[in-house]
Amino acid sequence: MSAHFLTVEALKKVYPADGGQANPPVFEDIHFHIDKGEFVCIIGHSGCGKTTILNVLAGLEEASGGNVIMDGREVIGPSLDRGVVFQSHALMPWMTVLGNVAFAVKSKWPDWGKDKVTAHCTEYLEMVGLGHAIHKKPAELSGGMKQRVGIARAFAIQPKMLLLDEPFGALDALTRGTIQDELLKIVQATHQTVFMITHDVDEAILLADKIVLMSNGPHAKIAEIVEVTMPRSRTRAGIHHDPQYYKIRNHLVDFLVNRSKTYAGAEAEMFHDAKNPPVVQPGLEAERAPVVSLPAEKPAPQLKQVVNQ
Amino acid sequence: MIKAQTLKAAFISFMLFAVFLGAWQLATLPKDSTTLAAADAEYAALMGKGAEKTDGFPPPAKVGRAFVEYLSDPFYDKGPNDKGIGIQMAHSLARVGLGFLLAVIVALPLGFLIGMSPLLFQAFNPFIQVLKPISPLAWMPLALYSLKDSSISGIFVIFICSIWPMLINTAFGVAAVRRDWINVARTLEVNPLRKAFLVILPAAAPTILTGMRISMGIAWLVIVAAEMLVGGTGIGYFVWNEWNNLALPNVIFAVVMIGVVGMGLDMIFGALQKLVTYRE
Ligand SMILES: Nc1ncnc2c1ncn2[C@@H]1O[C@H](COP(=O)(O)OP(=O)(O)OP(=O)(O)O)[C@@H](O)[C@H]1O
């Protein structure tokens, strides 16, 4: 088997239809992998199945086909090894901020004493800048603060992998920026393995090592995998000065606007191998280079023409 | 602002009460009408007892005297037909409390079960729908026959009338717990017992308590009727007994007491409800 930390093979999801005829699969033939310490973002149009993939990785939902292997074991249900940050923060409103994190910590380490749990939770809440608010109820917090509690809760159980479903989607641009900085700092310090859904191209470039691009559903597939080749020591303020930044950004936007719908149908299958989606490094390409290229060992000269039709 | 309004409202309430008392006093002024007096006299003769109980609807002062009399010594006990209002209330409250408690013990776990499983929900639903609209007093003969004890039958009637709102609200509350919270518990591999008590119960608590509050309201309505029916002790029996004595001031006193205690019960559940309600 592969040596990757997480391997997704031939994943497929079909939702049962209400009526007589069967639904088309939301996605199928999804293959990708994540290495330890990698930060992977997934981008695709609304409804292509990103949340579904994340839920399958989390073990909250069952795939209709294929499998997910993490750390040598198949994912068959939810596990404390995978921390999830939900899009809607999902804090329990009847518990305090500390209570919410402590609930998670006590679930992971049931035999810890009260003081140890509190100290551990406080440490993680301070990490996301909420040391002053630990005794507040979620209703007393702003949207950004709630999301940070959700992040602290996920980090506090020290999962092997973190799954984030558009964690900043509901936040205003300013708050979003601050929390992105915080997440960036924490991830750089902890080398946490992360899988994150986002709709924000800039967010993906700032945070990710690898950006997985999904084509539109139904029958969604992994279209390509973009490697963010900029140095890891990025900051939100400095990233715009890197010449790679705009190349990557243009590549992503071009995909979302022009190419994401061209991966369905028999014609696409001729040039696109879903098992080995092309890995591209637009940041390292020469100025105005062809938009798509394949890894050297798998040349496909006609690809560009087909895709651009 | 709000304080001023409270003050105004209190003033208006007071005026309403004063007007009510005035109207009552006017309506119960001694009448010259001979026909009424004649009928009353005849009735008095028929009853063969003191005329003081038969001089028409009691005026406020007389009812007031009943209030003072009963409230000054609420716990006396002079035999089965003459007990203080406190003792009678205690009997009623004990029945309601016991029946209600039994209903909680059955309704909460069952409601949890039904709420968690759509299959069971569907399976139980027809029974609940048929049993719910039955007047609890309709169970009385069956209860008396099978339980052979009037006091226990009263408790059973309270049980059967309090169970439905609680059962239904618990089931709905549990079924409606946000998916996200359940998913959080699942990703944390929380064991079923912890999940039930730390996630589902607090999440559904406001709905469950609403059900309990409704149940308690119904139970308090029903206990009066039930005690009138089975007799013996309790506030319902007290009302019936005083009616048989034609002691209307006492009946009015008891009616007001029923209202006050009912309000108290409702306020307790209101406070509990507030305690478990969370803001999102
Ligand atoms: N429980 C469900 N039953 C039936 N169909 C579903 C269910 N959940 C999702 N779907 C369908 O699956 C598809 C993918 O949904 P999913 O939520 O994964 O999309 P997404 O990529 O996360 O979208 P968004 O970016 O808007 O969050 C959608 O077309 C949706 O209609």
Ligand SMILES: [Mg+2]
């Ligand atoms: Mg989604």
